[in-house]
Amino acid sequence: MSVRINDRVTWVGKTDWELRRFHGDEYSTHRGSSYNSYLVRDEKTVLIDTVWRPHAKEYVEKLKQEIDLNEIDYIVIHHGEVDHSGALPELMKEIPDTPIYCTAQGVKTLTGQYHQDWNFVPYKTGDTLDLGSRKLIFIEGKMLHWPDSSFSYLTEDNIFFSNDAFGQHISSELMFNDLMDSCELMQEAIKYYANILTPFSKQVQKKLEEILALNLPIDMICPAHGVIWRDNPMQIVEKYSQWSSGYQEDQVTIFYDTMWENTRLMAHALKDGIVSADRGLTVKLYNVAKTDKNDLMTEIFKSRLVLAGSSTVNNGLLSGMGSILEEIEGLRFKNKKAMCFGSYGWSGESVKLLNERMEKAGFEVIHEGIRTIWTPDTAAMEEIRAVGRQLAEEL
Numbered sequence: 542m543s544v545r546i547n548d549r550v551t552w553v554g555k556t557d558w559e560l561r562r563f564h565g566d567e568y569s570t571h572r573g574s575s576y577n578s579y580l581v582r583d584e585k586t587v588l589i590d591t592v593w594r595p596h597a598k599e600y601v602e603k604l605k606q607e608i609d610l611n612e613i614d615y616i617v618i619h620h621g622e623v624d625h626s627g628a629l630p631e632l633m634k635e636i637p638d639t640p641i642y643c644t645a646q647g648v649k650t651l652t653g654q655y656h657q658d659w660n661f662v663p664y665k666t667g668d669t670l671d672l673g674s675r676k677l678i679f680i681e682g683k684m685l686h687w688p689d690s691s692f693s694y695l696t697e698d699n700i701f702f703s704n705d706a707f708g709q710h711i712s713s714e715l716m717f718n719d720l721m722d723s724c725e726l727m728q729e730a731i732k733y734y735a736n737i738l739t740p741f742s743k744q745v746q747k748k749l750e751e752i753l754a755l756n757l758p759i760d761m762i763c764p765a766h767g768v769i770w771r772d773n774p775m776q777i778v779e780k781y782s783q784w785s786s787g788y789q790e791d792q793v794t795i796f797y798d799t800m801w802e803n804t805r806l807m808a809h810a811l812k813d814g815i816v817s818a819d820r821g822l823t824v825k826l827y828n829v830a831k832t833d834k835n836d837l838m839t840e841i842f843k844s845r846l847v848l849a850g851s852s853t854v855n856n857g858l859l860s861g862m863g864s865i866l867e868e869i870e871g872l873r874f875k876n877k878k879a880m881c882f883g884s885y886g887w888s889g890e891s892v893k894l895l896n897e898r899m900e901k902a903g904f905e906v907i908h909e910g911i912r913t914i915w916t917p918d919t920a921a922m923e924e925i926r927a928v929g930r931q932l933a934e935e936l
Contacts, residue, residue, distance in 0.1 A: 542603075543580075543603070543607050544716050546579070546700075546761070546763070546769065547698060547700075547761075549581060549582055549583060549675070549695075549698060550579055550580070550581050550582075550695070550698065550700060550763075551579070551580045551582075551607065552577060552578070552579060552580075552716065552763075552769075553578050553579065553580050553588075553600075553603070553604055553607055554575055554576050554577040554578040554579075554590075554592055555575065555576045555578075555592040555593070555596045555599070555600060556573070556575045556712045556713075556714070557573050557574050557575060557576065557593070557596070557712060558573045558712045559573065560573045560574050560710075560712070561573075563624075563710060568710070568736060568737075568835055569833045569834075569835045569836065570710040571833075572710065572711045572712060572725075572729060573710070573711065573712030574710040574711065574712055574766050574767070575711075575712055575713075575766055575767060576590075576591075576592035576593050576596070576624055576625065576765070576766065577590065577763065577764060577765050577766060577767075577769075578590045578591050578592055578600070578628075579702065579763060580604075580607065580608060580613075581672065581675075581677075581695060583672035583673040583674055583675045584672060584673025584674065585614040585615065585671070585672045585673055586608070586612055586613050586614050586615075586672075587613070587614065587615040587616070587617055587670065587672060587677065588604075588613050588615070588616045588617070589616075589617045589619070589693070589702055590617065590618060590619055590620075590625045590626070590704075590765060591616075591618075591625065591626060591627060591628035591629055591632060592624070592625075592627060592628050593623060593624040593625075593627045593628075594623050594627030594628065595627075596627075596628070597627055597628035597630070597631040597632075598631055600628045600631070600632075601628060601631045601632050601635065604632070610632070610635045610636050611636060613636060613639055614639070614640075615639065615640050615641075615642055615670060616629075616632075616639055616640070616641045616642065617641075617642045617643070617670075617677065617693060617702075618641060618642070618643045618647060618651065619643070619690065619691050619692060619693065619702065619704040619765065620647070620687055620689060620690045620691070620704050620705060620765070621643070621647050621650030621651045621654060621687070621689050622650075622687060623654065624765075624766075625704075625765055626651060626654070626655075629641075629651070629655060629659075630655055630657065633657065633659060637659070638660055639660065640660045640661075640662045641659050641660060641661050641662065642662045642663075642664055642670060642679070643661065643662075643663065643664070643689065643691070644663060644664060644665070644681055644683075644689050644690075644691050645663040645665070646683070646688045646689035647661075647663070647689035647691070648661045648663055649689070650687070650688075650689045664679040664691075665679070665681055666679065666680050666681045667679070667680075674697060675695055675696050675697045675698065676695075676696045677693045677694065677695055677696075678693060678694040678696065678757075679691060679692075679693050680692045680693065680694065680751075680752065680755075682704065682706070682748055683744070684741050684744050685704075685705065685706060685738065685741055685744055685745065685748060686705055686737055686738055686740075686741055690704055690705065691704065692704050692706070692752075694755075694757055694759075698760070698761070699757070699758045699759055699760040699761065700759075700760065700761045700762075700763055701752075701757075701759050701761070701762045701763070701774075702763050703762050703763065703764045703765070704764070704765050705737065705738075705764070705765050705766070706738075706745075706748075706764065706781070707730075707762050707764045707770060707777045707778070707781065708730075708733055708764035708765055708766035708767045709726065709729035709730045709732075709733050709764075709766060709767030709768065710729060710732075710733060710766055710767065711725075711726070711729045711766075711767045711768065713768055715768065716768055716769060717768055717769050717770075717771050717772070718768050718769065718770045718771065718772055718774075719771060719772035720768075721768055726768065727780075729767065730767075730777065730780065731780075731784065731839060731842070731843070732835060732836070732839045733766075733767075734780075734781065734784045734842075735784075735838050735839045735841075735842035735843075735872070736835045736838050736839065736872070738781075738784075738785075739784075739842060739872045739873065739874060740871065740872055740873045742784070742785040742786075742875065743785075745781060745784075745785040746782070746785045746786065749778065749781060749782055749785070753778075759774055759775065759778075760774065761774055762774040762777065762778075784842075787875045787876030788842065788843070788876070789843065789844060789845045789876055789877065790823065790843045790844070790845070791821060791822050791823060791845065792822065792823040792824070792825065792840070792843050792844045792845060793815055793822050793823070793824050793825070793844060793845065793846045793847070793848065793932075793933070793936070794824075794825050794826075794827070794837075794840045794841055794843075794844040794846075794847045794848070795808050795811055795812055795824070795825070795826045795827070795847070795848040795850070796826075796827045796828075796829050796832070796837060796841075796847065796848075796849060796850070796865065797827075797828060797829065797848075797849070797850030797851065797862070797882075797883075798828070798829050798830055798850070798851045798852065798858070798859035798860075798861040798862040798865075799828065799830075799850075799851075799852055799859075799884075800852040800854060800859065801852070803852065803884035803913065803915065803916050803917065804850045804851060804852045804882070804883050804884045805828065806884075806916070806917055806922065807850060807882050807883070807884060807911065807913060807917060807925055808826055808848070808850050808882070809826070810917070810922045810925035810926045810929065811848055811882065811925055811926070811928065811929040811932075812824050812826050812929065813926050813929065814925065814926035814927060814928060814929020814930040814931075814932075814933070815929040815930070815932060815933045816929075817926070817929075817930055818929070818930040818933035818934055820933045820934065820936065822933055822936065825840050827840070829861045829862055829865045830861045834864075834865060834868055837865065838868060838869070838872060841869065841874060841877070842872075842874060844877060845877065845878065845936060846877070846878045846879065846880070846907075846932065846936060847877060847878075847879050847880075847899075847904070848879070848880050848881070848882065848932075849862070849866075849879060849880075849881050849882075849895050849899060850862075850881065850882040850883050850895075851883045851891045851895060852883055852884050852885065852891060853883060853884075853885035853886070853888055853889050853890050853891040856888050856890050857890060857891070857894060858891050858894055858895065862895075866895075866898045866899075866902070869898075869899075869902045870898070870901060870902040873902070873903055874902065874903060874904070875903060877903075877904050877905070878904060878905045878906075878907045878936075879899040879904035879905065879906050879907070880906065880907060880908040880910060880911075880928075880932065881895035881896050881899060881906070881910040881911075882895075882910055882911040882912070882925075883895065883910075883911075883912060883913075884912070884913045884914070884915070884916075884917070885912060885913075885914060886914070886915060889912050889914070891912075892909075892910040892911070892912050893910075895910065896909075896910055907932075907935075908928070908932070911924075911925060911928060913925075
């Protein structure tokens with residue numbers, strides 16, 4: 542199914558309703574996703590991006606129903622990752638000489654993946670592609686989120702094709718932001734930013750400044766995943782400006798791994814203490830063994846303070862917490878505080894190790910942490926609740 546964006550632009554992508562894991566098994570997609578490809582018709586016709594490799598044959602067959610493939614004058618690939626370029630080998634069997642426009646790094650990415658000597662035309666920021674009454678203006682977006690990433694802007698229609706920026710992993714037949722539930726949409730948009738773009742926040746800020754300095758009117762933002770922003774499209778640009786600037790809400794997130802429930806008891810006591818302080822903080826609590834890691838990363842991204850807990854096992858941490866800490870370190874969160882806690886039987890290294898890992902991840906560790914031996918008794922539980930109240934008051 543194709544969708545008319547306006548008189549000149551048609552969406553010819555793929556809505557993947559059944560997708561539940563992405564980037565291998567790295568990203569949860571509870572609401573599916575879409576791989577957005579756009580056909581721009583003027584005196585010349587350009588195809589912008591393709592779809593993920595498993596859908597390549599279906600994509601090419603449906604594209605044939607929309608247009609004679611020989612009428613496609615140019616192909617633009619904003620980003621060589623296979624969810625955007627995966628249908629190229631199938632498509633190029635049909636139109637092998639069609640020029641492929643991408644960044645110089647994109648040429649390396651595409652040839653490295655597909656080992657084909659296609660007709661590549663590398664571009665850099667400010668280069669244009671003349672379509673007749675319109676032009677595409679290219680803008681490089683290095684490390685947003687790959688070295689080859691880029692964007693393009695369609696003059697006259699004032700459409701910004703934003704690649705992976707401003708996207709969401711969400712499937713919908715509605716296609717446009719003004720037709721969507723705004724809370725659901727923003728929930729997926731912030732999850733997308735938190736889990737994919739957080740490590741590149743400095744680059745996001747610089748690129749936003751660069752794009753805004755071009756002073757180009759933007760009437761529509763067409764990302765590579767999810768719905769199209771046509772109603773007040775700059776709202777998502779404003780959100781990215783906030784999210785890339787050490788973002789935090791009045792939230793405390795507690796996450797823990799537990800062996801025999803003792804660390805779980807500590808987590809709940811800390812939660813009770815924070816809530817009883819009545820400081821207007823949102824408190825969320827997660828057992829990492831039972832929680833989707835990407836949903837947890839989103840909550841950590843929103844938090845001012847996180848409390849991380851683990852039992853001690855084999856002089857170390859429980860494996861579930863170890864993998865979560867690996868994820869946290871990779872995302873390089875900014876402007877966040879942490880405190881750690883855990884129970885033990887005889888050695889008790891977990892809190893020390895948690896403190897070291899949270900500091901390494903860039904968090905400000907504001908308390909030496911809490912350790913309890915075996916099961917915390919009534920007095921210990923009250924002491925833990927008191928620490929929770931103190932943390933809330935200090936925030």
